[in-house]
Amino acid sequence: MTHASPHTQTIRSDGPSLFRLAGLPYFLIAFIARLPFAMMVVGVLTVVVSARGSLSLGGLTSAAVGIGTACFGPLLGAAADRWGQRGVLLALALANGAMLVVFTVVVYGAAADGFVLLAAAGIGATAPQVAPLSRSRLVTIIRERMPDARQSRTLSGTMAYESAADETVFVFGPFLVGVLASALAPWAPLVGAAALTVLFVGAFALHPSGRHVSQERGADGKAPSAVSELFRPQLLIVVLGILGVGIFFGAMLTALTSFMADRGAPEQAGLLYGVMGVGSAILALGVAWLPPAFTLRARWLVFSGILLVGSLLLLFVDSPVTMMVALGIMGIGIGPTLVTQYSFGAARSPLGRSATVMTMLGSGVVVGQSLGAATTGEIAESIGTAPALLIPVIAAGVVFAAGLVNWFLSRTTPRAARVAA
Incomplete structure (x- = not known):
């Protein structure tokens, strides 16, 4: 399960940037x-x-x-x-x-x-x-x-x-x-x-x-790696982690809508959600400037830990202001976590299966969003907003737990890209 090939093992001279290519x-x-x-x-x-x-x-x-x-x-x-x-x-x-x-x-x-x-x-x-x-x-x-x-x-x-x-x-x-x-x-x-x-x-x-x-x-265009390579634990744990991110996205927006509906302003849910989205996008871009010594497996644990801490604040929010604080903290964690998971997916893609792996991860986000939104919506409507706010917490816990498992699996990944570990 290595991307290394005669074409990529040789040392090449400096060349143009990806933007130019x-x-x-x-x-x-x-x-x-x-x-x-x-x-x-x-x-x-x-x-x-x-x-x-x-x-x-x-x-x-x-x-x-x-x-x-x-x-x-x-x-x-x-x-x-x-x-x-x-x-x-x-x-x-x-x-x-x-x-x-x-x-x-x-x-x-x-x-x-x-x-x-x-x-x-x-x-x-x-x-x-x-x-x-x-x-x-x-x-x-x-x-x-x-x-x-x-x-x-x-x-x-x-x-x-x-x-x-x-x-x-x-x-x-x-x-x-x-x-x-x-x-x-x-x-x-x-x-x-x-x-x-x-x-x-x-x-x-x-x-x-x-x-x-x-x-x-x-x-002949055939991928040399067998389909079974897509089911290695090192790759499946990334799929599980990104599924948790998708569940978090769907559950958070739905629970937030319920939270604001209780206060008579459901249309403002999107504005509050933007607090997390903007912060997440900015921090996601900032990942590129993190030092190589801050490895991918460490980033997953650190940033998913921030996401989990921020989500725990949902258990105590009682106003739009405190909700904004919680969303801001979660935004710091969610963007870099998602970037890290995609980086792991790229590093662990079997030979010739890069598009398959990336669509698996993208579908994981979509499935998670659907599950999170449907489950949280049903809970919010039948039980109330407070129980619905537990779903993003559980989802964040799944993301962190997957990162913890990945920490140990990364130590056994026999790839040239082990620097990711």
């Missing part, structure tokens, strides 16, 4: 191309509540999108590893754009609720995995076209940027949905997402970097 257009296109996915879940919820008048159906429909993504995301990543990203992404751009339009037609029509849920699952199943595939594409460029001495720091900085980009998009996406729904119509966000998907996911697929085939694969 990929180019400015790549980063702009990749950023906008992931925006439709951030709009989908909230957009689906908005249009279902408006067209069908059912908040319950809206929640189920949003969950169906997440389930579709979770079930098919890793398969799409495996397809990209097997046949290359370009063809897979082009097909998904067209399919997902079509599914968004089909869903809009179905939800406004007379079709039964079951067909609405099926169409929503189709949106998730065809969702282009831009963020994971961007990570995979950049990791391949780093490993094959950059000097060995610069790879570790560049990889850390890349994971930091990608995580910050994800968080920025997931803050801006719902905001854009609100603007389009208010200014035009509830269906406008989904139609807009369809247009962005076709245009920018298509552009992402056609970017020259999409033709790049990893030297770690054979001439």
